[in-house]
Every structure is written in C-alpha cells, then in structure tokens.
Amino acid sequence: MNNNIIAIVAISFIVVGSIWGIGNLISQNNTHFSKSGGVLLLMKDNKFNVTNPDIIVKIDQPLKISIANQDFRKHDFIVDDLNINTGYISSGQDFTTVIASNKSGSYRYYCSIHPGIMEGKIIVKS
Numbered sequence: 001m002n003n004n005i006i007a008i009v010a011i012s013f014i015v016v017g018s019i020w021g022i023g024n025l026i027s028q029n030n031t032h033f034s035k036s037g038g039v040l041l042l043m044k045d046n047k048f049n050v051t052n053p054d055i056i057v058k059i060d061q062p063l064k065i066s067i068a069n070q071d072f073r074k075h076d077f078i079v080d081d082l083n084i085n086t087g088y089i090s091s092g093q094d095f096t097t098v099i100a101s102n103k104s105g106s107y108r109y110y111c112s113i114h115p116g117i118m119e120g121k122i123i124v125k126s
C-alpha cells in the first residue's frame, strides 16, 4: 500500500518535471506554431514567451492560439478590441481560443494582473 503511494508520487514528479522541461526548451524562442498550426504562448516569469512577441494574424484568417501558464502564479490573456478574455489561468493550466478580425490594425494583448510587463501586440494585416 505505502509502496504504491510512493510510486504514484514518484511518477507524478517525473511527469510534471518532463512537462516543465519541455516548456523550458520551447520558451527560448519567440512565437511557436503548434502541431495544429496555431500559436502557442507560454506564460512564464511574468512574460509571454520571454519577449512578449508580436503576433501576426491575417485578415479573415482566424488563428488558433493556446496560452499555457508555466508560472507559479495566475495570469490572464486579454485583447479588449478583439473580445478575448481567458479569465484567470492557474499555474499548470492552459486555454485555447481563436484570434479573428476582418479589420487590419494593431491590438494590445496583456495580462490584467501584470499590465505593462506582460503585454504585446497583435498585428492584423492582409
């Protein structure tokens, strides 16, 4: 019985450790295209993908975006002008949505808990 619990705890650490390790590798870059062709944003150290990169979206071509929280604190992802608000994303959680616009322009994305340090631009163009 006790051995089983220890084994489960050990496996949990290995799984969580692997996920964090992968996240560390990925977050060295800027924007990432996931397998499904969308963008992956990692929340870590109060930044989005280290550098709060510009996210380029084409007019009338919805772009899937997944936001994963790899920090120890909660964050959110908000784009007022595009009606995106993930709500709070807890540590270890993620949220997938779509960025879509039929108007070109530059739209601010940000975390409402850390505005100024966690914010960047979504650029919609043809």
Ligand SMILES: [Cu+2]
Binding pocket: 046, 074, 075, 076, 111, 112, 113, 114, 118
């Ligand atoms: Cu934040």
